Amino acid sequence: xxxxxxxxxxxxxxxxxxxxxxxxxxxxxxxxxxxxxxxxxxxxxxxxxxxxxxxxxxxxxxxxxxxxxxxxxxxxxxxxxxxxxxxxxxxxxxxxxxxxxxxxxxxxxxxxxxxxxxxxxxxxxxxxxxxxxxxxxxxxxxxxxxxxxxxxxxxxxxxxxxxxxxxxxxxxxxxxxxxxxxxxxxxxxxxxxxxxxxxxxxxxxxxxxxxxxxxxxxxxxxxxxxxxxxxxxxxxxxxxxxxxxxxxxxxxxxxxxxxxxxxxxxxxxxxxxxxxxxxxxxxxxxxxxxxxxxxxxxxxxxxxxxxxxxxxxxxxxxxxxxxxxxxxxxxxxxxx
Amino acid sequence: xxxxxxxxxxxxxxxxxxxxxxxxxxxxxxxxxxxxxxxxxxxxxxxxxxxxxxxxxxxxxxxxxxxxxxxxxxxxxxxxxxxxxxxxxxxxxxxxxxxxxxxxxxxxxxxxxxxxxxxxxxxxxxxxxxxxxxxxxxxxxxxxxxxxxxxxxxxxxxxxxxxxxxxxxxxxxxxxxxxxxxxxxxxxxxxxxxxxxxxxxxxxxxxxxxxxxxxxxxxxxxxxxxxxxxxxxxxxxxxxxxxxxxxxxxxxxxxxxxxxxxxxxxxxxxxxxxxxxxxxxxxxxxxxxxxxxxxxxxxxxxxxxxxxxx
Numbered sequence: 001x002x003x004x005x006x007x008x009x010x011x012x013x014x015x016x017x018x019x020x021x022x023x024x025x026x027x028x029x030x031x032x033x034x035x036x037x038x039x040x041x042x043x044x045x046x047x048x049x050x051x052x053x054x055x056x057x058x059x060x061x062x063x064x065x066x067x068x069x070x071x072x073x074x075x076x077x078x079x080x081x082x083x084x085x086x087x088x089x090x091x092x093x094x095x096x097x098x099x100x101x102x103x104x105x106x107x108x109x110x111x112x113x114x115x116x117x118x119x120x121x122x123x124x125x126x127x128x129x130x131x132x133x134x135x136x137x138x139x140x141x142x143x144x145x146x147x148x149x150x151x152x153x154x155x156x157x158x159x160x161x162x163x164x165x166x167x168x169x170x171x172x173x174x175x176x177x178x179x180x181x182x183x184x185x186x187x188x189x190x191x192x193x194x195x196x197x198x199x200x201x202x203x204x205x206x207x208x209x210x211x212x213x214x215x216x217x218x219x220x221x222x223x224x225x226x227x228x229x230x231x232x233x234x235x236x237x238x239x240x241x242x243x244x245x246x247x248x249x250x251x252x253x254x255x256x257x258x259x260x261x262x263x264x265x266x267x268x269x270x271x272x273x274x275x276x277x278x279x280x281x282x283x284x285x286x287x288x289x290x291x292x293x294x295x296x297x298x299x300x301x302x303x304x305x306x307x308x309x310x311x312x313x314x315x316x317x318x319x320x321x322x323x324x325x326x327x328x329x330x331x332x333x334x335x336x
Numbered sequence: 337x338x339x340x341x342x343x344x345x346x347x348x349x350x351x352x353x354x355x356x357x358x359x360x361x362x363x364x365x366x367x368x369x370x371x372x373x374x375x376x377x378x379x380x381x382x383x384x385x386x387x388x389x390x391x392x393x394x395x396x397x398x399x400x401x402x403x404x405x406x407x408x409x410x411x412x413x414x415x416x417x418x419x420x421x422x423x424x425x426x427x428x429x430x431x432x433x434x435x436x437x438x439x440x441x442x443x444x445x446x447x448x449x450x451x452x453x454x455x456x457x458x459x460x461x462x463x464x465x466x467x468x469x470x471x472x473x474x475x476x477x478x479x480x481x482x483x484x485x486x487x488x489x490x491x492x493x494x495x496x497x498x499x500x501x502x503x504x505x506x507x508x509x510x511x512x513x514x515x516x517x518x519x520x521x522x523x524x525x526x527x528x529x530x531x532x533x534x535x536x537x538x539x540x541x542x543x544x545x546x547x548x549x550x551x552x553x554x555x556x557x558x559x560x561x562x563x564x565x566x567x568x569x570x571x572x573x574x575x576x577x578x579x580x581x582x583x584x585x586x587x588x589x590x591x592x593x594x595x596x597x598x599x600x601x602x603x604x605x606x607x608x609x610x611x612x613x614x615x616x617x618x619x620x621x622x623x624x625x626x627x628x629x630x631x632x633x634x635x636x637x638x639x640x641x642x643x644x645x646x
Binding site: 043044156157186187188189190191194195213214215216217219220222239240243253254255257258259260261263265266267268269272273 | 384385386490491492493520521522523524525526528529547548549550551553554587588590591592593594595596597598600603604607
């Protein structure tokens with residue numbers, strides 16, 4: 001059996017602003033295998049959440065082009081009723097904000113129950129109750145019988161996030177999309193949640209897409225990493241390659257702006273992520289933020305190049321990139 | 337002499353209940369906290385949500401009522417509300433966590449930054465404008481920004497407007513409550529670098545409140561760890577990161593994600609080990625109520641909450 005679970009081909013998601021459509025996700029192709037965590041990193045505005053919402057088909061009025069194949073079913077073309085059957089069952093998502101993702105007027109147990117009622121209509125009431133208790137236990141909530149009848153406001157942020165995870169995994173999804181699952185949490189709880197997601201991957205043989213801006217989390221969790229900038233994937237590689245031999249200027253800039261030991265001065269990426277309407281649609285999209293690099297080294301129409309097996313980088317500018325504060329001698333690092 | 341000296345600070349909130357809405361108990365948000373900060377240094381206050389770190393900061397600026405304790409600023413007692421004179425408020429400023437909600441969306445940048453100036457200094461229109469221009473230049477924003485509204489800026493730029501407002505009156509102490517938590521790493525780098533630059537330029541003292549140990553390690557000279565309103569450990573950056581003594585500190589440090597994927601398994605094993613130690617030795621480090629003990633000196637700079645010996 002093929003290990004490929006999700007195959008995205010040339011996905012473009014555009015939003016209408018005024019009379020025109022602007023692509024927030026621009027020609028993205030990637031695969032997620034079973035028992036694999038694919039990390040997606042990038043700044044806010046880089047299109048990573050737009051990509052997740054496209055896979056879940058949660059955008060209301062977006063134009064979606066390309067293919068999103070989950071075990072042969074093309075999600076991009078699926079009807080709403082088909083999607084309703086898939087979402088929460090084979091395909092599910094952990095949302096970023098535990099404070100707003102739960103219904104404040106419903107008991108915790110009932111909220112987890114909802115997804116079971118919808119997708120497992122044959123289960124008896126008692127079976128469902130047992131399953132909810134089992135799920136609460138699985139996500140590490142102590143006293144599940146008690147929490148079952150509590151309301152969201154009675155729980156802490158970490159507990160709520162676990163409830164959201166319990167809902168997401170209730171039907172043992174094949175593909176789990178986690179959009180910044182730990183951003184709102186304290187470090188010790190973050191560590192527990194990440195351990196939990198890792199266990200789920202192994203236990204259910206699931207594919208996981210982990211979206212985050214925290215490079216430390218990616219380093220700890222991901223098997224492969226895709227770096228997104230301005231709606232495009234600019235680099236994709238297995239986690240060791242990406243952290244040890246990052247090539248794209250954006251990846252290297254990001255890694256350099258994280259505080260690490262013995263670093264006096266953090267690297268600052270010049271400029272800001274351009275808004276959707278102001279994205280450069282031709283040439284290297286990152287060029288404007290590395291103005292000290294000669295313009296002639298960028299491709300006119302940058303493509304993803306496979307530099308070593310499985311390691312793809314967009315645009316040729318990476319071979320010429322250097323940090324202005326370090327000087328040019330570093331160039332050799334990027335030559336492959 | 338220390339610029340800020342806090343001793344025995346307590347902030348307790350009453351819990352109301354019963355038919356007459358009487359006070360039936362207290363939440364001890366900050367319980368017996370003492371520290372002092374030297375001029376020009378950065379003091380880090382670390383803890384999880386609910387540990388009382390923000391309340392401590394807010395109590396110093398005067399945004400919370402103090403139950404007990406004493407706060408000395410440049411040797412002057414500023415504990416009570418009445419003693420927080422206008423002059424003292426000028427010298428202590430605050431940078432807030434969320435650059436999206438701490439700026440009035442209906443005010444232009446000029447009015448936002450000029451507000452503290454208008455409160456304290458009688459300037460002519462032109463002088464005021466000149467000062468705002470200077471401040472904008474100092475925080476690296478375009479002079480045209482003066483006529484813009486907050487929504488026209490990115491998160492990092494907004495946070496810099498907040499910083500410009502905080503330094504408008506040339507304060508001596510800035511309380512930065514999670515100043516970069518809401519920002520992307522690239523923007524975070526920008527704000528942190530900038531805070532270090534103006535610290536040197538204006539000889540500022542920071543009380544840096546954060547839950548992110550990586551950022552705290554990068555910024556702070558001295559660090560204190562809080563748990564449920566009490567200090568569990570306090571020391572220099574080296575004391576805390578290279579020689580943590582309290583199990584809670586160890587657990588926090590173990591929970592920081594490692595940026596090198598090669599260390600993944602080792603880090604995971606280490607974390608499990610610390611977790612086991614935390615569970616097994618909880619009683620050795622915390623009293624019957626689950627609170628930290630009083631601090632004991634273990635070196636000239638390093639203090640840890642341990643039960644009294646003997």
